[in-house]
Amino acid sequence: MNETLLFLIPLLPLCCALLNMLVGMRLPRLFAETVAVSGVATAFVLTLLFWDYASGAGTRATLFTWLASGDLEIAFALHFDRLAAPMTLMVTGVATLIHLYAVGYMHGEQDYARFFGLLNLFVFAMLTIILADNLLVLFLGWEGVGLCSYGLIGFWYRKLDNARAGTKAFLVTRVGDVFLGIALLWLFALTGSLSIGVINAAAADLAPAVLLGLTLLLLLGACGKSAQLPLMTWLADAMAGPTPVSALIHAATMVTAGVYLLCRLFPLVSLSAAGMAVITAVGALTALYAATCALAQREIKRVLAYSTMSQVGFMFMAVGAGSVAGAMFHLLTHAFFKALLFMAAGCVIHLAGEENDLFRMGGLYRRGPVELFWIFLIGAVCLAGVPLTSGFFSKDAILLAVFTHPDPVYRLFWGIGVLTALLTALYTFRLVYLIFAGEPRGQGAPHPVSLAMRWPLWPLAGLALLGGGLNLPALVGGGERLHHWLGDLGGRTIAAAHSTELRLIALATALVLAGWAIAHWRYRRFAPPTEAALVQFLLHGWQADRLVDRLLVRPFTATAHFCSTGCDRGLFDGTLAGLASLAQRTGALLRRLATGRVSTSLSAFAWGLLVIAGWLLLQLASRGGHG
């Protein structure tokens, strides 16, 4: 087969997206939905078909030259390799399921064509990021996913808050994109190319300071997309979008793009030890921050959003610790169980009668179909990291990698990680208890949950439970398949004594148990929410929004006001108006000379004569002076 066919993987969703956007409303609904789902599904199948291309050094495919100027030559090119392949598979697979789910979820929605169009477009953009061979194409996908998330968060645009949330997401991520863009420019200036392969190859002979700078820029770019500190404020608000969107974009795929970027450029990033430490620090802090926030949230989706943030933090820690394999492992498992959780949450919300607030739920165990409880529980235990679930293995691998890192400062990060693990278990079980335990507290009449919404959850549940098999540690007789598959792309291999591994596993288990115990003790039967200052503080995400408003937004608008009103209207236009009125006044003044009386013009004659005579006198005097 011709490797150019690889382009089918991203282009199929694109075509379906365009089809839906242009003529979707004129098509019957069923057809639109079929187009949307089939596009993604086909991409999934194609990925499987093309799997062999990924082996070895991977395969490059070039479509045509995008930009050419002087020695600059940037082409639309794909690179399908061992890092991209599993990611592609995950994205297309999860996306397919979520599309199916969405068909059911968006049943009552009139504007379905726009929804599925954007959803497909998003898949295209995400695949572009994954498969991009050079940074500019990656940047294209990077902005593309931002755009789609903007459009989908604000999908219900009539409520201005949704639109605002979308705008906020777009702007905050764009701030990150600026740094990515600068890094891109710099890399081109340094290496004369934007191809990822070339850059990674040339990274070795760059000055350490430059490497640090580049790493930080890339990190900031990644933080924007992956909602890490300090650019994390948008993710929680992004939950304003429809639940499938949250599941696909803000849990499974887009938010992990940052991690993927760092993994892609790992050869460059890993060269700067300081940079790696910073990455780990950012990850660890974000993980802790988000976990604490998740503890106090009242809306089910916000809890999940913060947990996503926290989990992505873990992935950053993995990258920082040098274990790409660990990062990718957690990325995949997290994609499974978090998508599962979101979709289940969607069902829960339906059941609770479009009720988002945890404190008005409860008792769903008896009300709803019992399968829903089990599905949600599966997701929860994976998230909490109950032993033998996928989440357990992936998180454990990360903690191990951080623990075994030679640099002592990593021990501190490890400690944070452990604490976060505890909190994770805590807020996860809090969630479960608040939703299912006790008596129903809400008034909303339960909506029936359609079949289309239910059955896509099962395969995900299976993946979530068994996903651990992807990279089972040797300790439990696993072959670390993912790690071997990635090979040299997988970062450093974690070599640790079995005893340490065992101790860590024990610790993790203990943490989960502790978390469950606390949750059980506190949330078994519902207690009305406390208004404690700490709770409020956590509820509002450590007041991050207010901080941003004080530090950035207000100065920005103030400057804008100064520029438009102060400078333009006041200074520049004022000067012009001054000149104009000066001319007018001069005219009025000179006009008074013409009194219309003859005597005036006669004396003007005399003055003229006087001037001339005086002038001549001066002339002659000077002449006399000369000679």
Add this chain to the structure above:
Amino acid sequence: MTLTTALPSFPWLSLLIFLPLAGALLCLLHHRQATECRWLALGTTLATFTVTVWLFCIHGEGAAGWLRYEEATWVGAYGIRYSLALDGIALLMVLLTALLQVVGVLLAWSVQRQTGLFLALLLTMESGLLGIFLAHDLVLFYLFWEIALIPMFFLIGVWGHERRRQAALKFFLYTLAGSLCMLVAIIALYLIHGEQTGHYSFLLSDLLQTRLTTAQEFWLFAGFLAAFAIKSPIVPLHTWLPDALTEAPAVGSVDLTGLLIKTGIYGLLRFAFPLFPVATATFLPILGVLALIGLFHAAWSAFRQDDIKRLLAYSSISHLGLVLLGLAAWTLTAWQGSLLLMVTHGITTGALFALVSMIRQRTGSRDLRQLGGLWSQAPCLSAFFLLFALASLGLPGLANFAGEILVLLGTFATHPFWAAFGMLGVVFAAAYMLRLVQGVLWGEPGPATAGAAAIADLDAREWLILVPLALITLWLGLYPAPLLRPLEQPVLALLGGLP
């Protein structure tokens, strides 16, 4: 190719300039019958566009030196010659002009009052603009420079909105002040050259041979700069543009933002830079800083505007800041990016202005606080609006991004920090553009939107205007190579001029 060899001496460039003039005269003669005038104007602009496209087809590869050259004596007494020259850069601008004028005529279809005169002025301006881009004799250039001015003055003043008179007067006098300085500089240069060589001529190619002292260079350069900086407009000489753009009728805004302000930049790189290399070399850093100031100042100001047209006007200034930044960087990539950005900005912003006029026709308002929720009433219109807004905020894959990234890549090579700041400007663009989109499309229908009984979606004419522009936006976003190719040689030639 065969056709060119068949007609080697046919004056295509003169045809380009005089075709619209002829159309204008015919429109004047038939100014009573509006419909005839419309079709006449459309035919003329289409014919002109065809000629330009044909020129582009045969000269698309680009070449060193002039692609076409036509010359005749005009005023023997002063050695003024009627001389037109076409190179890759001019080709691009001519193409843009012809295209936008076709759009303009389609837009002007809805003009009811004195349609004939309106179209006549439009066509006159087209030939003026084409002349600016083609003129190779400085007096001829000045002539076209002013000729393009007066129709715009009337377009704003007669068919404009509320404060049209003040805006028209401000626009005209402000620009004229600069032009007069340029006139002095032109004559002075001519005299200096004549005294040196004894051969009095206004031809650019002759004047390029002039040997100037540094002081002379600076003064003359200042003269040229005055005209071009006001036209471009470079902050702080920009305040005429928001007023003019806001008050102008739709077509006026399109031409003003799409073409007229581009003439300033074109003048800079065609005349000011090559004629005065030393002064240019000293001035470039200042230009870069001014460009950045303009970029941010305008973006900030745009963020505060509630009148859509004002907002777009400031966004134009901001974009031109980026263009100037590219020029100041003085590298091939940056220049190609700047020129590309000029074209793409003309198309996207032009389309946006067209859309604003459509919105205003439907809702009777241009005020962000009055509008809103348009998507629910006119999804197609809104979709186009969103598309061009995204293009204008530099979304990859759409037209502007190609130019912007080239500018930034080219600039980073020589001035990393300029480029970094330029990149930062991208967020600013997003800030005001998203505010615009949010105010127009999202939310509950605003007073104006709700007030208008039923807001019709696009009609056939508007589809005809928007679809080609949208296609071009996509095409230039994904495959700008055809436009970049003819630029390479002339840009390299211009860049070589610096000591």
Add this chain to the structure above:
Amino acid sequence: MATALFYILGFTLLAATLLCITRRNPVHAVIYLVAGFFALALMFYLLGAPLVAAWQVIVYAGAIMVLFLFIIMMFGLTPQESLAGTGVQRWLPLALLSASILFCTLLLIAQDPAATTTGDATFYLAPRDFGTALFGRYALAVQVVSFQLLFAAVGAFYLGRRPDREESS
């Protein structure tokens, strides 16, 4: 002798003119001026221009000034306005202005090294030569002037006409 006479006449002329321009009654003014012109005519004679002197008396003093007198009498112009209108602040600046002009002029003359050059002896232009000059070289000028007089007459006739009713209304 002649020189002394010339100076006397000159100062008479100036004095008469001064009186003329300071009289409030126009009739007196004209009379003084006529007197001055007589002196001027004599100066012409002393400068060797007998014919011009004669015409000065006939045309100027005789015709033009009488014309003025006639108009003044016709309207019976009584001295209605004091000298230079109303009071000092009215005429003082103008007087100063004229004074300074005079001053400048005299200064200019003072610049003149040849102020005291006198040409050779007396110069006397006989009427015959005068006539040949006038009707020879300057015949064309005479023609033009004659036409001018004609059209002046036309204009005077047209302007001086009594107003008919729709004009006066």
Add this chain to the structure above:
Amino acid sequence: MTWLDLLGLIPQLLLLVGATTLLLAGAWYREPQPLFAGGVLVALLAALAAGTCPPPTTEIAGLFHSTPYARFFTIFWALLAACSLLLSLRFVTEQGLPAGEYIALVLFAATGMTLLSAASSLVGLFLGLEALTLAFYILIACNRRCPFSAEAGLKYLLPGAVATGFLAFGIALIYATTGTFALPDALHGLQGESGLRPWGLLGWGLFFCAVGFKISLVPFHLWTPDVYQGAPAPVAGLLATGSKGSVVAALIGMLLVAGPLWHDLTGLLATLAAVTMLTGAFTALVQTNLKRLLAYSSVVHMGTLMVGLLTQTPAGLAASIFYIVVYVIASLGCFSVIVSFAGPNGELQELENWRGLGRRYPVRGTVLALLLLSLAGLPATAGFMAKFAVFHAALQAGLLGLTLIGLCAALVSFAFYLRVIMLLFMADESSASQPAGSVHEHAVLAVCASAVVLFGLFPGILFDLIQRLLP
């Protein structure tokens, strides 16, 4: 003075004889149309004569040139007289003026102009100027129904008389200094180092006062707006174009024969020109009466012309000739628009009354706009080429300061010309109905407009002609 000389004078003789004949005819025959036809015919014949029969000598009776230069202006002023007669017909008929006298005076004024611009001696200059002025004294005051007319006449007469005094005394001093009236020699009062030099300079100073009055340089310009406003539009048109133009033409001729001079006066005249341009421009900015506005604009133009003269180079003089020709055409056109809008009960003067007129009468409005833009100096109109030529010459002669001031004045001029144009076209409300204007007036309009466009697009024609005029 011989018969040969008379051959060179055929145009002037034609004008004078025609004037007298029509004057007499008018006494018996009261119908205006045929008289005017005759007047126009006479003017055209004079132009034809000047164009076709070249004189045997280059100087006539030591008073007037008959060089190509002089003959060009003879033709020009004769045609101007024809145009202004065409413009006057409706006015004279409606106001019931005696046609014979009117025509005769116009033709006599034209004679004065031709003689003035042909003057080769101070005597000729004085005679021509006086003939011109005398005719205007009467013409300005000729409309006995309009009270302003008489006032304007007075305001032209008194300063005019004083100017005559200045001129006479100036010429007298020059003569006393140099002992001759013939022009090239009489200029030695400025150049030579003779003992009487200060007197000569004073004489030239007085001379320039008088000339400054005629072409209304600041500070001698104060009469201009009042007289323009009060005089009937056709007369004002003739005054604005003919009398000023012929005086400038005389100055140019003087410089042509004499070459560069005025070393002592250059600075003074430069200051005068600068002040004139700025004062005129700024004062015109605040005018509310179209005729007054045109008056002040003419002040600006005269200042610009002074710049052209001050270069004292052949190029500068050629530019000035071009400028004066173009100025005359454009401003005659403006006045003919005013005439065409004038009715039996007065003219349209206040700018307020012009509001929206361009919309209602597009043709005349457009022509007026075109002519105003030409006066302002917009490219592609003749006015631009004129300004271009003058400032080009000025820069060549190193008069940078004057050029910059001139350009500032040009900028301000644009402001007030555009004000009129905006009133014509950009006013919301439409104007009241106005007279349609007669065929003759429209013919003159057409001539002026087409000339402005022609010389704007192909200035070469005129430039080459002028080159052939210069010695």
Add this chain to the structure above:
Amino acid sequence: MIVPFGHLLMFAASLFVLGLCCTLLRREIIMILIGVEIMLNAAALTLVGGAAYWQQSDGQVFVILLMAITAAEVAVALALVVYLKQRKGTLVADAFDRMSG
């Protein structure tokens, strides 16, 4: 010549300035015209003096022409005076100031 030319010119200049003063200081039209006459006579004096100084006839001839022209001018001027008097009833020049600015 009987007197130094400079002195003669001095007389003429003084006469001229006196005429100028008359036009400046007096308000009636008549008196202003008289002032002009004085100025013209100053010119005549200079011309005659010049003729004597240069031993020429031209100066004197010009005086004659000057007289004729003056006569013509005065005729017109006085006619206008009559006209104005009939219209407005006053001969004070500054009374005619309906047009200004």
